[in-house]
Amino acid sequence: RINGQRLWDSLMKMAQIGATDKGGCxxxxxxxxxxxxRDLFVxxxxxAGCSVSVDEMGNIFARRPGNTPELxxxxxxxxxxxxxxxxxFDGVYGVLAxxxxxxxxxDAGIATEAPLEVAVWTNEEGxxxxxxxxxxxxxxxxxxxxYAYARADKEGKTFGNELxxxxxKGEAPAKxxxxxxxxxxxxxxGPILEAEEKQIGVLSGVQGMNWYDLxxxxxxxxxxxxxxxxxxDPFMGLHKILDQLYKLAAEHGPWARATFxxxxxxxxxxxxxxxxxxxxxDLRHPDQQVLxxxxxxxxxxxxxVAEETGLEHDIRDEWRSPAVAFDKNCVEAVRTSVADLGxxxxxxxxxxxxDSVYISRVAPTSMIFVPCEKGLSHNEAENAEPKDLEAGANxxxxxxxKMAG
Amino acid sequence: RINGQRLWDSLMKMAQIGATDKGGCxxxxxxxxxxxxRDLFVxxxxxAGCSVSVDEMGNIFARRPGNTPELxxxxxxxxxxxxxxxxxFDGVYGVLAxxxxxxxxxDAGIATEAPLEVAVWTNEEGxxxxxxxxxxxxxxxxxxxxYAYARADKEGKTFGNELxxxxxKGEAPAKxxxxxxxxxxxxxxGPILEAEEKQIGVLSGVQGMNWYDLxxxxxxxxxxxxxxxxxxDPFMGLHKILDQLYKLAAEHGPWARATFxxxxxxxxxxxxxxxxxxxxxDLRHPDQQVLxxxxxxxxxxxxxVAEETGLEHDIRDEWRSPAVAFDKNCVEAVRTSVADLGxxxxxxxxxxxxDSVYISRVAPTSMIFVPCEKGLSHNEAENAEPKDLEAGANxxxxxxxKMAG
Ligand SMILES: NC(=O)NCCC(=O)O
Ligand SMILES: NC(=O)NCCC(=O)O
Numbered sequence: 016r017i018n019g020q021r022l023w024d025s026l027m028k029m030a031q032i033g034a035t036d037k038g039g040c041x042x043x044x045x046x047x048x049x050x051x052x053r054d055l056f057v058x059x060x061x062x063a064g065c066s067v068s069v070d071e072m073g074n075i076f077a078r079r080p081g082n083t084p085e086l087x088x089x090x091x092x093x094x095x096x097x098x099x100x101x102x103x104f105d106g107v108y109g110v111l112a113x114x115x116x117x118x119x120x121x122d123a124g125i126a127t128e129a130p131l132e133v134a135v136w137t138n139e140e141g142x143x144x145x146x147x148x149x150x151x152x153x154x155x156x157x158x159x160x161x162y163a164y165a166r167a168d169k170e171g172k173t174f175g176n177e178l179x180x181x182x183x184k185g186e187a188p189a190k191x192x193x194x195x196x197x198x199x200x201x202x203x204x205g206p207i208l209e210a211e212e213k214q215i216g217v218l219s220g221v222q223g224m225n226w227y228d229l230x231x232x233x234x235x236x237x238x239x240x241x242x243x244x245x246x247x248d249p250f251m252g253l254h255k256i257l258d259q260l261y262k263l264a265a266e267h268g269p270w271a272r273a274t275f276x277x278x279x280x281x282x283x284x285x286x287x288x289x290x291x292x293x294x295x296x297d298l299r300h301p302d303q304q305v306l307x308x309x310x311x312x313x314x315x316x317x318x319x320v321a322e323e324t325g326l327e328h329d330i331r332d333e334w335r336s337p338a339v340a341f342d343k344n345c346v347e348a349v350r351t352s353v354a355d356l357g358x359x360x361x362x363x364x365x366x367x368x369x370d371s372v373y374i375s376r377v378a379p380t381s382m383i384f385v386p387c388e389k390g391l392s393h394n395e396a397e398n399a400e401p402k403d404l405e406a407g408a409n410x411x412x413x414x415x416x417k418m419a420g
Numbered sequence: 421r422i423n424g425q426r427l428w429d430s431l432m433k434m435a436q437i438g439a440t441d442k443g444g445c446x447x448x449x450x451x452x453x454x455x456x457x458r459d460l461f462v463x464x465x466x467x468a469g470c471s472v473s474v475d476e477m478g479n480i481f482a483r484r485p486g487n488t489p490e491l492x493x494x495x496x497x498x499x500x501x502x503x504x505x506x507x508x509f510d511g512v513y514g515v516l517a518x519x520x521x522x523x524x525x526x527d528a529g530i531a532t533e534a535p536l537e538v539a540v541w542t543n544e545e546g547x548x549x550x551x552x553x554x555x556x557x558x559x560x561x562x563x564x565x566x567y568a569y570a571r572a573d574k575e576g577k578t579f580g581n582e583l584x585x586x587x588x589k590g591e592a593p594a595k596x597x598x599x600x601x602x603x604x605x606x607x608x609x610g611p612i613l614e615a616e617e618k619q620i621g622v623l624s625g626v627q628g629m630n631w632y633d634l635x636x637x638x639x640x641x642x643x644x645x646x647x648x649x650x651x652x653d654p655f656m657g658l659h660k661i662l663d664q665l666y667k668l669a670a671e672h673g674p675w676a677r678a679t680f681x682x683x684x685x686x687x688x689x690x691x692x693x694x695x696x697x698x699x700x701x702d703l704r705h706p707d708q709q710v711l712x713x714x715x716x717x718x719x720x721x722x723x724x725v726a727e728e729t730g731l732e733h734d735i736r737d738e739w740r741s742p743a744v745a746f747d748k749n750c751v752e753a754v755r756t757s758v759a760d761l762g763x764x765x766x767x768x769x770x771x772x773x774x775d776s777v778y779i780s781r782v783a784p785t786s787m788i789f790v791p792c793e794k795g796l797s798h799n800e801a802e803n804a805e806p807k808d809l810e811a812g813a814n815x816x817x818x819x820x821x822k823m824a825g
Contacts, residue, residue: 098640098687098689098691098692099687099688099689099692100640100687100689100692100695140689140691141689141690141691142687142689142690142691142692145690147691169688203645204642204644204645204646205642205644205645205646205647206645206646206647206650207645222644224643224644226690226691234796234799235503235505235798235799235800236795236796236797236798236799237609237610237771237772237797237798238629238677238679238681238702238704238798239609239610239627239629239677239704239770239771239772239773240608240609240610240611240612240770240771240772240795240797241609241610241611241677241771241795241796241797242610242611242674242795243666243669243670243676243677243678245611245795248679248680250662250680251662251666253659253662254658254659254660254662254663254666255659255663257655257656257658257659258659258660258663261648261656261659264648265648269647271648272643272644272646272648273648274643274653274690274691274692274693275653275655275694276643276685276688276689276690276691276692276693276694277685277688277689277690277694278683278685278688278697280681280682280683282503282504282505282547283504283574283681283682283683284503284504284505284545284546284547284681284682284798285546285547285550285631285679285681285682285700285702285738286503286545286546286547286552286631286679286681286702286772286773286798287503287504287505287547287679287681287798288679288681288798289680289681289682290505292683295690297643297690297691299643299644333690365644365645366642366644366645366646367642367644367645367691368644368691390641390645390646390647390650391639391641391646392641392642392645392646393640393641393642393643393689393691393692393693394639394640394641395640
């Protein structure tokens with residue numbers, strides 16, 4: 016068994032780095048605070064006897080040797096970066112649960128056959144640098160390194176420069192080595208486990224998600240003398256598109272999602288009809304077929320509304336992460352670990368993207384969920400119960416041991 | 421008669437300061453470019469024999485002496501600042517037409533009984549620093565000097581600091597002296613004169629306008645696992661409010677206006693339902709009673725939608741500029757000048773706010789409009805015909821002479 020108190024204490028210590036007034040955490044990717052969090056993790060891993068390496072994407076790997084060094088490692092991990100309105104558990108829990116597995120094995124004097132690794136993946140949130148999961152994505156071959164380095168935040172600072180600035184641009188190539196298995200434990204970030212009073216989610220996969228930038232272009236004109244009916248006003252298109260996209264999500268059942276997290280306006284002058292609006296659109300569905308048809312309808316809605324309101328429009332595909340099915344053996348390892356430990360559980364699909372999405376392309380992978388309070392995440396009030404976090408880490412320990420021998 | 425070619429040449433010269441790729445002008449208030457424009461104007465006035473003074477709001481007054489120095493002056497003028505997507509004529513025309521009146525009188529060797537003044541009012545647009553017409557507003561007693569100095573642009577730079585920085589924080593108190601009359605000539609910024617093929621608009625007043633910041637506050641949550649029906653999403657309120665406000669404008673007839681020039685989002689992360697949206701709302705109507713009822717309905721709509729969508733909301737009154745009726749004698753002076761000169765004309769109300777709104781509180785005031793192409797303003801493509809600009813300046817000359825003797 017892992018040490019639940021030590022895990023909790025480590026989570027609370029890490030949460031001090033970037034702590035917000037409202038009890039959350041704002042430790043965005045490649046900021047000075049991210050560096051502080053990484054430094055603390057590296058120190059803890061070295062104290063636990065791990066050797067630490069950093070790759071050219073800033074992904075950190077802490078390795079606990081196995082009896083048979085040439086065996087492929089069993090990997091776990093998640094991310095330390097947060098949303099601007101982030102909490103104390105999203106990502107961090109998966110990283111520190113991995114560390115706790117190492118510490119617990121050290122305490123018990125247990126050596127595994129295969130080496131174990133705990134990974135920190137860079138910029139999982141996609142909040143500062145879009146898209147999400149770019150550290151694991153480059154590593155797994157989904158994105159080019161140059162593409163990642165060129166990603167810019169809202170101030171125009173690039174990923175590559177910021178990574179170098181905080182001293183985490185490593186030497187190792189961001190490429191996968193053979194792995195026996197990969198597991199990630201995470202808070203659910205949704206309300207299902209809490210509502211159904213289950214302690215562990217056994218994940219069979221991750222839903223599909225598409226990110227877009229929808230641009231609406233009108234004609235700037237004066238707020239006073241310009242008659243309403245001759246205006247080409249991006250807000251006149253925007254409200255119709257929002258309305259129809261919310262309806263689109265409702266029509267596609269309880270699992271469909273439509274989210275608009277960001278909007279930009281040009282020129283942004285109170286008494287001028289805007290020239291341009293750029294809306295960040297996030298559409299999701301667990302069934303890739305359904306997501307594809309939402310994608311199709313989104314394009315039709317935008318084109319029709321733009322036509323009706325005399326606007327030009329453009330849809331830029333920012334990111335596509337198709338629905339994922341996890342490895343049967345890894346899912347089974349989680350399932351039997353949960354059964355061995357006697358925790359209540361539910362088989363489910365993740366609504367959020369996770370590093371495991373990309374890892375699963377190059378290694379047998381699965382995930383473990385624990386409940387979070389009111390299903391609230393990407394919110395400073397994000398919360399989880401120590402006993403659930405402990406249970407999730409115990410499942411992780413058992414699943415890793417099953418695969419590492 | 422004024423010299424139309426010289427007026428046009430001066431307009432084109434001034435338009436080089438802040439010229440944009442698309443043929444417009446971006447010379448926002450209290451920027452380095454604004455300073456360059458002011459310097460050029462001051463030089464031209466001094467060359468034309470005027471004495472120039474600057475008040476503590478940065479308003480510039482160029483004075484051409486009269487035969488009877490103790491008589492109250494006849495004033496004209498407008499502004500040199502532009503919108504970010506501004507044109508070459510909005511404001512600038514009124515300033516340079518005033519200068520052209522002085523130059524034409526000099527050429528003709530005509531001395532007036534009363535002194536003449538040409539004013540440049542600071543930050544008329546309200547684009548960089550809200551509200552609009554703040555230079556004339558402080559001067560006329562509508563706003564406190566401290567309030568004006570504390571206004572901040574989007575980067576947090578204050579009006580007071582920026583005014584000092586460009587060297588236009590003058591010594592003279594921003595207070596009105598007695599004036600015999602004030603006139604302002606301006607492009608219409610709307611489509612009426614062009615559509616009705618009239619060369620001159622004889623202005624009887626200015627419509628009422630209200631500016632608000634509407635804030636919608638929801639609950640940030642994750643774009644993936646959070647079910648749509650438990651979200652408190654500011655965009656869910658926004659689209660309903662926009663829809664109803666556009667309908668509100670339509671219900672209040674062809675003169676009602678609803679404009680949304682700016683929007684701000686927090687935290688602005690693609691995969692997080694926003695915590696907050698702040699929408700700039702501009703409502704207008706020439707009939708103050710109707711505007712008041714639009715104001716009332718706006719508050720009801722926002723409250724009802726916020727309630728329905730589980731959002732908190734707040735409406736901050738940013739600015740109110742009630743409908744204005746101009747001075748009967750000044751309007752008559754314009755009317756008879758137009759008749760004397762034989763220009764086609766139309767009596768009308770301004771859809772845009774102008775410095776004359778505030779000047780009219782402390783001096784007999786009226787305005788003259790000339791057509792602008794397709795009614796387009798606050799747009800880089802803003803355009804006006806040299807012959808119309810010449811006609812407007814001739815009307816200004818005659819109206820000023822009538823009042824100055
Ligand atoms: N776990 C998490 O918050 N991931 C961010 C990627 C997403 O938007 O789902
Ligand atoms: N003339 C002009 O563009 N004024 C700005 C104030 C307003 O919004 O009407």
